[in-house]
Amino acid sequence: MPLWLEFCAFVVRKMPPFIELRKVTKTYPTLQQETLLALQDISFEVGQGEFVSVVGASGCGKTTLLKIVAGLIPYEGEVRIGGEPVKGPRQDIGFVFQQPVLLPWRTVLENVLLPIEVMGLERSHYEKRARDILQTVGLAEFVDKYPFELSGGMQQRVSITRALVYEPDVLLMDEPFGALDAMTREALNLELLRIWRESQKTVLFVTHSISEAIFLSDRVVALTPRPGKIADTLTVNLPRPRRLETIQTQEFGRLAKHIRSLLGIGEEAGGIE
């Protein structure tokens, strides 16, 4: 390794974690005056520019966790982004929801520029940026179309562009490809990796797909349900840039198997021959 690269690696390692969660707990009141424990003592960190996935079965509280980081719901414990405690929604975060949540009366471009209008930023500067990102996600011809004229995959691309347009440092993604078919999903996974590589964002990604989590991430946090607890955090040592063939490697299979056993999937079925 050349010296300058080693130095860079040293600096990266010495940087404080960008997103920090310390003993994050979330309880919901229920009708019978009891409380439902949704998340218990969640602690992990995401370094600057790192891609971390949270994987778990439906209902394990992973969406809740992401919304806590986004400042959308109150919580107990400590969440810091860039050293600052999270007290509410912040404008240095881009949130991509499960559904595209586009406004049907706005064109693609107007939807992408919605955050710019809301934040009172200079439209002319960001319009160019919006068009550039739309071009890179293959929507250059669709800037003036309305959401109902686009496919589900295209709508989700618009939604990602909207989260990127105001240049947030952090991208929080809540199963953004969960509603798409397998082929569109693979294409968008590759596209997301490319965007991430070019933009150097810190990404926290939530998914119920183990292979999607491994394929995308530097590290995977496995969450077990009721209450949501961290089973383990794994480092994914697969080389980048990743390609679809990466999924067929032995290392990939080993990681997937490990996460599956952490989440308790396939144990019952395993005994039957």
Place this chain on the structure above:
Amino acid sequence: MKGMAKGPDRWWGGLLKAEWLYSLGLFVILMGAWELLVRYLEVPFYLVPAPSGVLVALKEGFSEGLTSRVGFYLHIYYTLGEALAGFVIGSGSGIILGTLIAQSRFLGKVFVPYLVAFQSLPKVALAPLLVVWFGVGMTSKIVIVAMLTFFPLLVNSIAGFESVDRDVLEMMRSLRATRWQIFMKVRFPSALPFIFAGLSMAIVYSLIGAIVGEFIGGRYGLGILITQMSSNMNMQGVFSVFVVLSLIGIALYLIMRCIERRVVFWTSRSRDVIGL
């Protein structure tokens, strides 16, 4: 819409034309049967007129001068004026009050019982009272129309504001949008399709209101013309006014739907070809 595939559009267009042809054919058959029945059975003209007689009456009504009291124009002017003025006042205040009520749960809880009580009262029952209060001129009719059109808009705008997608609100919250921004950029546009559905309903009610008001009393208007003609046993004339009224009703409704399709173009109702 601009980007929709041309093929299916044309196919629907073709179907639409076929439907129109069948409708027209049915109309010709019905009219012919009516004409034949009236002539063959020798139904007295003061009970049921023949379509040909109605046509004659229509022609007479439209060939009178603009200010003639036996022609249509003067009466159309009054009835349409009352209907439109009442429509604007009634639906406008319905939208404004509905919008205000929808912004606060408290206001909603305070107002809704009264609104439900008032809504369940048949408004036309108030017509005689309103003539006593506001006289036999246009004002009493405008008030009746305003009351009839107020409720569809009130109810629909409240429903519209409540129809806002929760995920969209959360998205706006994640961008730290202000209450006003959320209202202007999300809540109001979301409510618009409901408001327009209410408006297409109200425009039809407005004509009913004006006619009912005129039945109670007054000097000009198509409702007055109907009462005068039927007391003279002029059934041809009465039927010709019916035709005029339904033409006005259809025209008002179609204009409303055209505006709706332009303003709230994103709804499936607006994109539905058969809807218009």
